[in-house]
Amino acid sequence: MALLVSACGFTEPRKFITINESCDTDGSFLISSLIGQRLRQQSSAIILVCCHQSLKYYETCGRKLGYNLSMSISKKSFIAIEPLRDIIEATTLKSIQSDKWFDDVHEKIKDFQNNGVRHISVIIDDVSFFRTFGCSEAQLIKISIKLNDLTRQYDGLSVILKIGLTDLHQHLANNIQDLSDCSITVERMKSGDFWDVDGKLIIKKIKCDNGFYSTESERTLLYHIGDHNVKLIAPGEHGLKF
Amino acid sequence: MSSFVKIKKENNVEIAGVKTSIRNWQIVSTGSESFNFILGGGLELNSITLIGEDKYGKYSDILTKLFLADSFHHNHHIYFASLDNDPKKIMKEIPMPNEYQKDTKTEETISNDLRIAFRYQDLPKIDSVQRGSSQNSVTYDLTKKYEKDVIERYEKINYYSFNEQQQRGENVFDSIIRDLQSTLAQKPELLRVCISSIGSPLWFTGESFSSDLITFLTQLKSITRYNNVVCYLTMPLHLINLIDEQLIFKIRRLVDCNINLESFNNIEKQTNAVFKQYHGLLHIKKMHSIAALQSHKPEAFDLAFKLKSNRFLIEKLHLPPELQENDSSEISMSCSSIASGGGNKSLDF
Numbered sequence: 121m122a123l124l125v126s127a128c129g130f131t132e133p134r135k136f137i138t139i140n141e142s143c144d145t146d147g148s149f150l151i152s153s154l155i156g157q158r159l160r161q162q163s164s165a166i167i168l169v170c171c172h173q174s175l176k177y178y179e180t181c182g183r184k185l186g187y188n189l190s191m192s193i194s195k196k197s198f199i200a201i202e203p204l205r206d207i208i209e210a211t212t213l214k215s216i217q218s219d220k221w222f223d224d225v226h227e228k229i230k231d232f233q234n235n236g237v238r239h240i241s242v243i244i245d246d247v248s249f250f251r252t253f254g255c256s257e258a259q260l261i262k263i264s265i266k267l268n269d270l271t272r273q274y275d276g277l278s279v280i281l282k283i284g285l286t287d288l289h290q291h292l293a294n295n296i297q298d299l300s301d302c303s304i305t306v307e308r309m310k311s312g313d314f315w316d317v318d319g320k321l322i323i324k325k326i327k328c329d330n331g332f333y334s335t336e337s338e339r340t341l342l343y344h345i346g347d348h349n350v351k352l353i354a355p356g357e358h359g360l361k362f
Numbered sequence: 363m364s365s366f367v368k369i370k371k372e373n374n375v376e377i378a379g380v381k382t383s384i385r386n387w388q389i390v391s392t393g394s395e396s397f398n399f400i401l402g403g404g405l406e407l408n409s410i411t412l413i414g415e416d417k418y419g420k421y422s423d424i425l426t427k428l429f430l431a432d433s434f435h436h437n438h439h440i441y442f443a444s445l446d447n448d449p450k451k452i453m454k455e456i457p458m459p460n461e462y463q464k465d466t467k468t469e470e471t472i473s474n475d476l477r478i479a480f481r482y483q484d485l486p487k488i489d490s491v492q493r494g495s496s497q498n499s500v501t502y503d504l505t506k507k508y509e510k511d512v513i514e515r516y517e518k519i520n521y522y523s524f525n526e527q528q529q530r531g532e533n534v535f536d537s538i539i540r541d542l543q544s545t546l547a548q549k550p551e552l553l554r555v556c557i558s559s560i561g562s563p564l565w566f567t568g569e570s571f572s573s574d575l576i577t578f579l580t581q582l583k584s585i586t587r588y589n590n591v592v593c594y595l596t597m598p599l600h601l602i603n604l605i606d607e608q609l610i611f612k613i614r615r616l617v618d619c620n621i622n623l624e625s626f627n628n629i630e631k632q633t634n635a636v637f638k639q640y641h642g643l644l645h646i647k648k649m650h651s652i653a654a655l656q657s658h659k660p661e662a663f664d665l666a667f668k669l670k671s672n673r674f675l676i677e678k679l680h681l682p683p684e685l686q687e688n689d690s691s692e693i694s695m696s697c698s699s700i701a702s703g704g705g706n707k708s709l710d711f
Contacts, residue, residue: 143611
C-alpha cells in the first residue's frame with residue numbers, strides 16, 4: 121500500500137489532487153489508501169464528502185487496510201458528510217443545488233484550523249454525483265475554483281476531488297484537472313478482464329514555476345486489487361510464460 | 363496500541379435466509395445455486411443487482427421468479443413492481459423448493475460404472491456447471507408451483523402494477539420511492555425489492571426519462587445502502603441503448619452488480635455447434651464490492667446458461683469435443699482449410 125501512496129503523490133505536499141474515473145472503473149481504493157496515509161500523519165484531520173460510497177464502506181475497507189476509522193471519528197479527527205444518505209429529503213436536495221454543502225465544508229475547515237490541526241484533507245468522493253441533482257457543470261467548476269482558492273488561503277489544507285465517468289463529463293474533468301497539481305486517471309484495460317490486472321493508473325504530476333504550469337512527470341502503472349492491499353505492476357512486467 | 367479491531371459476528375443482523383459470505387458481508391440467495399456461486403455466495407445486503415434482460419425476457423423472468431421464490435421461502439418482506447406484466451400473476455408462478463436434490467446426486471454416482479475404460483472410473487467427473495460445495499442452500503424446482511391460496515395469503519408483500527400507476531396518475535419513479543419509504547417505516551427485518559423490466563416503454567416518462575431514471579436509481583441506492591434492503595432489477599438494455607448510448611454507463615455506476623443475459627434467438631448462434639448445448643450467454647459486467655476493495659472474481663468469465671426442465675444452470679463455456687471427422691458438417695471446429703490453400707484437409711501438427 122505504501123508503494124501506491126507514494127506513486128500517486130499522496131506523500132508529497134500536493135495541494136489539489138484529482139482522481140478521474142473512466143467508465144466502468146472504481147477509484148475508491150485510492151481514497152481508502154489515501155485516508156489511511158493521512159490518518160497516520162500527526163495532527164491531521166479529514167473531511168470526507170461521501171457521494172458514491174457510504175461511510176460504512178470506508179470503515180470496512182479501512183479495517184482491511186489496517187486502520188480504524190471509527191476511532192478517528194470518535195476522536196473527531198474525521199468528519200463525514202453524507203449527501204447520499206439524506207438525498208431523499210427535499211431539504212438535502214435543495215442544499216445540493218444551492219452549494220450549501222460547500223459552506224459546511226468551509227466551516228469545518230475553519231473549526232479544524234482554530235483547533236490547531238496542521239494537516240487538513242478534504243476528500244470529495246465523486247463530484248459528478250451533483251450533476252444528477254441539477255447542478256450544472258459550470259456550477260461545479262466554480263466550486264472547484266473556490267476549493268482551490270481555499271488551499272491557498274489555508275497552509276495545511278489539501279483537496280482531493282474524485283470525478284466519476286470522466287468519459288462522459290470531459291468538459292468538467294478537463295477544467296478541474298487544470299486546477300490540480302496531481303491528477304490520477306483510473307482506466308480499464310482495453311483488452312478485457314484479467315486475473316492479474318484490474319486496470320491502469322495514469323499519474324500526472326504538474327509543477328508551477330512563477331505561474332507557468334508544466335508536466336513534472338507522467339507514469340502509467342497497472343494495478344491489481346487484493347483483499348488487503350493494492351499491487352502495482354509496471355507495464356510489460358507480466359509476460360507470457362511457457 | 364494497535365488500532366486493529368476484530369470483526370465480531372454481533373455487528374451483523376441475524377435474519378433467516380441471510381448468510382455471512384467469505385468477504386465477511388451478509389448475503390442472501392438468488393434462488394439459483396449456479397447464480398449464487400458466480401456471485402460469490404449470493405446477493406450482498408445493501409446492494410443493487412441489475413440483470414440485463416435477454417431479448418424476449420424469457421430467462422430473466424425465470425431468474426426473477428427464483429429470486430421471489432427464495433424471498434417467499436424465507437418469509438422476507440417483498441416489494442414487487444412490474445408494469446409490463448401483472449406482478450400478482452408472476453408471484454403465483456414462483457417455483458417450490460426442491461426436496462430431493464441429495465438423492466438425485468447419489469443416483470448419478472452409482473450409475474457411473476465403466477467396464478471397458480475402467481482406468482478412468484476413479485477419475486473425478488468433469489462438471490462444468492457452476493455450483494458450490496455447500497449442501498445447505500435451498501434449490502427450487504421450476505416444474506413445481508405453489509397453490510394459489512398460499513401465495514394470496516402471504517401478507518408480507520407489496521405490489522406495484524400498471525393499473526396502480528394509472529390510478530395514481532403520478533410519476534412512476536416517485537411512487538415507487540414513496541412506497542419503499544412507507545414500507546420501510548413498518549421496520550421489516552429485511553426488505554427484498556424486485557423491479558421487473560425497469561426502463562421498458564411503459565416506464566417512459568417523456569424527454570426527461572434518462573435523468574428521471576438516474577435520479578431514481580440514486581435514490582434507490584440511498585435507500586438500499588442505509589437500510590436492510592436487497593434490490594434486484596431487470597432491465598431491457600437493448601431498448602435502453604436505443605434511447606441513449608451513454609445511459610448504460612451511468613446506470614452501471616449506480617448499481618453494485620450488473621450481469622447481462624444474451625439468449626440465442628438469432629439463427630446464426632442457434633445453429634453454431636459451439637453453442638448447441640446452451641440457451642444463452644452470461645456476460646459479467648460488474649460485481650459486488652460493498653464490503654471490500656476487491657470484488658469477487660468468478661472461476662471463469664466465459665459463461666453460458668441452459669434451462670433444464672426443472673433447473674436453471676450456468677456453465678463454463680467450452681468447445682465441444684470433436685469425436686469424429688465429418689466432411690459433410692457445415693461448421694468445422696478445427697483450424698483447417700484456409701491455411702492449406704482452400705482444401706478440405708485438416709492441418710497436421
